Amino acid sequence: MIFGQTARIKGIVLDKNNHPVENVNISCLSINTKSNYDGFYELKVPANQKVTVVFSHVSLKKVTVYLTLATNETKEFNPVMSDQEEQMSEVLVDGSSKKLFQNGIYIEPEMLKRIPGANPGVENILKTLPGVNSNNELSTQYTVRGGNYDENLVYVNEIEVYRPFLIRSGQQEGLSFTNTDLVQNVDFSAGGFQAKFGDKLSSVLDITYRKPIKFSSGIEASFLGGSVFVDGVSQNKKWSVITGVRYRNNSLLVKSQETQTNFKPSFADLQTNINYVASAKWQFSFLGNISQNKYQYQPLTRQTNFGTIDKPMVLTVFYEGQEKDKYDTYFGAFKTTYNANDHFTLKFIGSIFHTIEQEYFDVLSQYKLGEVDSSLVSGSFGKVGYTRGIGSQLNHARNDLDALIVNTEIKGFQDWKNSQLEWGIKYTRESIRDRIIEWEVIDSAGFSINPPMINLPKNDQPYSSYTGPLIPYQNVRATNFNSINRFSGYFQWSLKGMIGSSEVFYNAGVRAQSWNVLGDYEIGKFQTTFSPRAQIAIKPNWQKDMVFRLSGGLYHQPPFYRELRNAQAVVQTNTKAQQSVHIVLANDYSFKMWSRPFKLVSELYYKSLTNVNTYTIDNVRIRYAANNDAIAYVQGLDLRLNGEFVPGTESWISFGYLKTQENSQEKGYIARPTDQRLKFGLLFQDYMPTIPSLKLYLNLVYNTGLPGGSPSYTDAYLYQNRLNDYRRVDVGFSKVLIDSNTEKRKTLWLNNFKELTLGLEIFNLFNNQNAITNTWVRDVYSKNQYAIPNYMTTRVFNLKLTAKL
Structure with a gap:
């Protein structure tokens, strides 16, 4: 074949x-x-x-x-x-034809482990796709077509999964929920998805774990951690289980940053998927996950060189204190499938997600801002010759969160007169107990700095005494005990037929959700949304293999807990659902080049958003305004060419153009925090023709700068600074020592391995300096503020060993 x-x-x-x-x-x-x-x-x-x-x-x-x-x-x-x-x-189910006509991309599971990246896995591959963006290699989070991290749906075995709430930086995240050792199928849609998928605005990642058919096991180990998985099947083939254990340590990456630290992370999880076939009609499964992320971070010193050739400058920081974070999550889901007959199927799903999180830190930063002597004839060349500013900053937090989310759901599938009907009813109960205590004090040249957005007496010390109160530069304090009840459901119809000699696929459906938020002192009103959606795809009977698709509808995102909290972290119980009218026009063109298969996918999209919940992004933490006082739009073009650039391997090139702006309180349109104008991605696989067991994998991403260079507490209309462009290349080399094509080894113990691979990975091959945020430092003489970039990781080498038994 x-x-x-x-x-x-x-x-x-x-x-x-x-x-x-x-x-x-x-x-x-x-x-x-x-x-x-x-x-x-x-x-x-x-x-x-x-x-x-x-x-x-x-x-x-x-x-x-x-x-x-x-x-x-x-x-x-x-x-x-x-x-x-x-x-x-x-x-x-006609699997390939449905995938052909629907908005979505299928990703080969084996590719998830092969392609190099600081965070390997599903998200690492997604970031090379058009319309998907991330400027943070330490994070598994991503934005899609102008949305933010909270606008993406993730399903595993048809069960929605969640991530921790309090994560503020990528290096704290640890492990993605998805264990790539267990994956069988990955489908991703960047927009225009069907009504059966939940209430989010941007994307759907639909993952299916495999059901083992025989015993097998595997192991992977590298300088960044390791994983083990085991597949088991009972003798009568009715029981099957797949279990994976992972451990992750980001020390290698974090210590490549410019801040010198003592860093003691510990990210680990245990995940299992158990299946039981009781009969031809009844099947049962259980998906469980236990994850523990411990993050201990003690910064020591930092030196950042910036400025121009004519006027080089340096920021030197000395730290005291530490940060201790902990995120424990527990997830369990039970699913049963009842095949009443060949045409009717029922599914019952129940899940529980429990997360216990704490974020504690006290960090004192004492900085010195100076000019570097750039005179080649000077005896102090390269040293700080003139100090422009000194100061200190004290950051404190004691944040605790305990959240319990319970879901119950019934789904049905019915073949009806050459078409398919799908429906579902779901109830969700969210209980959150949250305490936030954060403050920041800034001192410049020995004088406390007042916050920028409060009316206080002018501070012109030392020329006159200051009579106003000494208050933190930033101060957020809130205690929230909230429960949210959600009732949701969907109904959709699908039909594959013919118009003349052309194949055509129709899909139409509607989602609805009703919810209310209960607080200690306030009960929010019940709110209801209806989201009609539709798709049509046509495959003309042409000599050229083409498919044309038009999809879209009205999409709503009822607020999750984080979206209910305003900038002061106080829950606004009546925050409305964000609403988006979404239209996607697409074309798939399949052809042969060099006698090998290729496909060019083009998608033109537009979103018109109302009831927009504006927000700021600091690293990966999002703070919402929770007042629905803005409108916005997104427009863009995505192109992806994939195929066998090298015989027997799949690679792709992607390009994306995006523009998204918002208008808050009728003050005019400005760029949204996710306004990623241009994106170029390349995923390439190759091997040596004379030594096919020696393989190369390349992962390249170029993104133009995001408007994330301003302080999060400022008025976005006054500060529209952009970060520099993001450029990153990760490359991996692997030598397949044993696989199915390898002859029997003389060393008998090696015959126990089905696969054995040794790999070398180089992250950030060209050692590009990519910034995720800016640190703002004051010059006491000129009263100016300098934006000093906080750089991500430098070039890092990693060895990896993979084995399957």
Whole structure:
């Protein structure tokens, strides 16, 4: 078969009494297999084409199934064979055709582990896609088409997953929820998604964990941590479990920054997915995750050189104090699937997410701002010759949060007159206990600096005495005990048909959500939203292989807890849902170049937003205004060319143009914090033709600067500073020591390995200086403020060993 163009069908063959049937012959084209003693079978089939699978047995009637599956897709099918009549039907979802017509990108699971990045995994790949942006390699968070980090949906096995609340910087995050060792399928949509997906404005990441069919295990170890996974299957094939353990340590990356630190992180999690096939009709599964992130950070010194060649300057900072953060999360989800018949399926899902978080720090920063002697003939060349400012800054926080989120959901799928109906009803209860105590005191040349947004007597010391109060430069204090009740549901209809000789796909649906926020002293009113959405896709019967898609609708984002808190961290119970009218016009053009397959995807999109909840971003922490006092728009173009630039491997080039602006209180349009104008991404895989076991992986991202260079407490209309462009290249080299093509080894213990790979990764290959925020320092003489960039990581080398048993 053509490389990478296969899929799998597997399951258990049963008789009418739900007993497993042995020695059933399963065939597709020239491919054959038999069911074992427990009725279990697995068969590889060609992908992206309609094929016929035949189940036959000497004493039972034949079952014939027609199906079309996407590349690398695995479909579970449990036929019930009868001794009375033959069965012939299209009982499987047409996977590849749905993916062909829907807005979305399929990502090969094996690619998640191969492509290098400071944070490897799903998010690392997403950041190379058009419309997806991130200027922080230490963070797994991303923005999509002008949205922020809180506007992205993530599902694992159809269950919505969450992330911690109090994270303020990328280096605190630790591990993404998704364990790449367990992944079978990854689909991503950057907009125009269907009604069955939840109430967010920007994107959907839909992940499916695999169901093991035999025992296997694997291990990965590197300077950044390691992971272990184990697949297990019972003898009768009814039980299966996959479990993964991960450990992450960012010391190698954090210590490459310009701030010298004592850094003791500990990020670890345990994740398991258990499946039980009770019969052809009933299936049960459990997804569980326990994660503990401990972050201890003690900064020591920092030196940042900036300015120009003619006027170089240096900032030197000495620190006292430390930061101690802790995030413990517990997640469990139970799911059962009832296949009433070949045309009707019910799913019952229940999940619980519990997070206990604390963020404690006391850090005193004492700085000196000076000019560097740039005279080559001077005896003090390169040293600080003139001090322009001195001062100190004390930051304090005692933040605690305890959140419990419970979900119950019923979903249904019905084949009806050549179309499909899908519906769902969901109830969510969110209980949050939150205490925030943060303050900052700034001292410049021995005099306390007053906050910029408060009316206080003028401070012109030492020329006259200051009679006003001494108050913190920033001060946030709040205690919130809140509960949120949410009722949501959706209904959608899909149909694949023909218009003349052209294939056409229709989808239309609506979502609704009703919620209210309960506080200690205030009960918010019930609010309700309705979100109609639709898609249409046409594949003309042309010589050129093209698909045209139009999708969009009305999208709402009812506020999650973080969006309810204003700049003073006080919950506003009646904050409205943000609303977006979203339109996406797309074209997929599949063609061959150099006798190899390629696809060019073009998407033009526009969003018109109302009830906008404005916000500021500091590193990865978002602070909302929670007053719905703005309107905004997003417009852009995404292009992606992917294919086999090198035979047998998939690579892609992506380009994105984006413009997003907001108008708050009718003061005029300004750039939003996520106004990432231009983006270029490259993901490239290669190997040496003479030594195919030696492989290269390249991950390149270029983003223009974000408008994030201003202090978070300032008026956005007065400060519209942008950071410098973000440029980063990560490269990986790997040597495959053992795989399925390797001959038996003379060293017998090596025969136990199915795969064994040794890799070298170089992060930030060209050692680019990328800034995530600015530190603002005052010059006591000129009264000016200097924006001094806070740089991210420098060039880092990492060794990685991967093995599968």
